[in-house]
């Protein structure tokens with residue numbers, strides 16, 4: 324379906340419903356910077372939580388880490404970023420627009436067909452100064468990836484976690500890249516969040532662990548509702564591999580602008596630990612007590628973008644359909660990603676209904692992210708919840724006052740069931756975990 328989804332529709336839904344706004348909008352915006360609104364912040368957090376749960380909490384061989392954005396400049400010399408983290412930049416001699424030479428076809432400016440300058444290598448790292456003096460000696464970089472914070476803490480983590488190899492160290496955090504061309508909404512921005520795992524293994528077992536993580540990561544997207552036909556795996560050709568990589572796969576998603584990278588899974592060999600050991604003078608190896616040998620581990624790195632994942636989940640979930648002659652826009656988000664799990668909607672803002680509706684809200688909000696809305700017609704409120712992907716709406720009507728039962732409406736099938744107020748929490752909990760909703764088609768049936 325995603326080839327039919329127009330990016331403009333996603334951008335407009337995100338603005339209209341409080342998911343994502345242009346940054347600094349009242350000042351005219353700042354190119355390629357975006358702010359997550361009240362609904363978007365929940366979605367983004369859910370994506371990160373789902374990753375952390377799958378990669379850290381549900382395993383005994385991975386631990387987490389949270390390192391600083393600014394690091395010793397020596398880190399970036401050792402990692403190769405100062406020399407190699409560059410893109411070829413060309414400028415049009417007529418309109419002065421700048422382009423990434425490897426991202427355009429032909430030798431003319433794509434905008435005005437003007438002549439282009441010779442390419443020069445442009446480093447993508449943002450620089451700033453630490454302390455009050457703006458001089459070369461106090462220059463630091465904003466990290467372009469979270470991975471290096473993990474490598475330089477390898478020794479700290481191994482000695483304090485008391486874990487054996489294979490051992491993974493995971494991190495989620497902001498990265499900064501001064502990209503020459505940005506665009507496609509939150510697909511490519513200069514400030515974004517990474518979800519990265521560095522999985523340290525014994526040399527010789529790296530190939531099988533690469534295959535393992537490629538499958539794990541691919542399945543993660545499918546389990547969270549992305550349709551398989553919109554995902555593909557692509558192995559990098561030898562000429563494409565980054566300076567540190569022995570092998571690499573991309574998980575691509577069929578975005579509205581076509582197939583594009585969603586996540587990369589690389590075999591980095593022992594490049595990083597060897598480089599940091601050499602440049603810092605500190606030994607970074609592992610003593611394998613069982614085998615009685617010491618070695619520098621190899622590293623498998625699944626590296627995903629939070630924002631790019633958010634975009635893929637949004638695009639895949641988006642649907643416009645017609646229900647009884649009326650257009651409905653709905654996000655079929657997986658329940659664990661849905662920003663709001665339950666909306667409590669009294670039939671109207673009637674003083675008789677309000678106390679029970681508030682009581683229901685109070686009962687649900689400690690356990691589920693719950694919205695309370697009593698403005699406008701019930702139909703409009705359902706539409707709003709559909710558009711932000713709320714799986715369940717609970718309606719309180721005048722009958723509820725008599726029989727203490729409320730109606731739960733399911734987002735995808737529009738099926739409704741009536742449930743005693745006292746059982747609401749239990750029922751919603753079970754339904755969010757995937758229990759069938761009457762004879763309805765739940766979100767999961769979209770996965771064939």
Ligand code: ATP
Nearest residue numbers: 500502510511512515584585586587626627628631
């Ligand atoms: P690309 O080829 O798209 O520039 P990359 O191969 O340089 O990406 P990696 O360094 O492998 O990207 O980073 C891993 C992931 O981080 C990417 O798959 C993507 O999801 C995300 N990512 C990288 N750069 C950006 C960016 N500028 N904006 C948003 N997300 C990004």
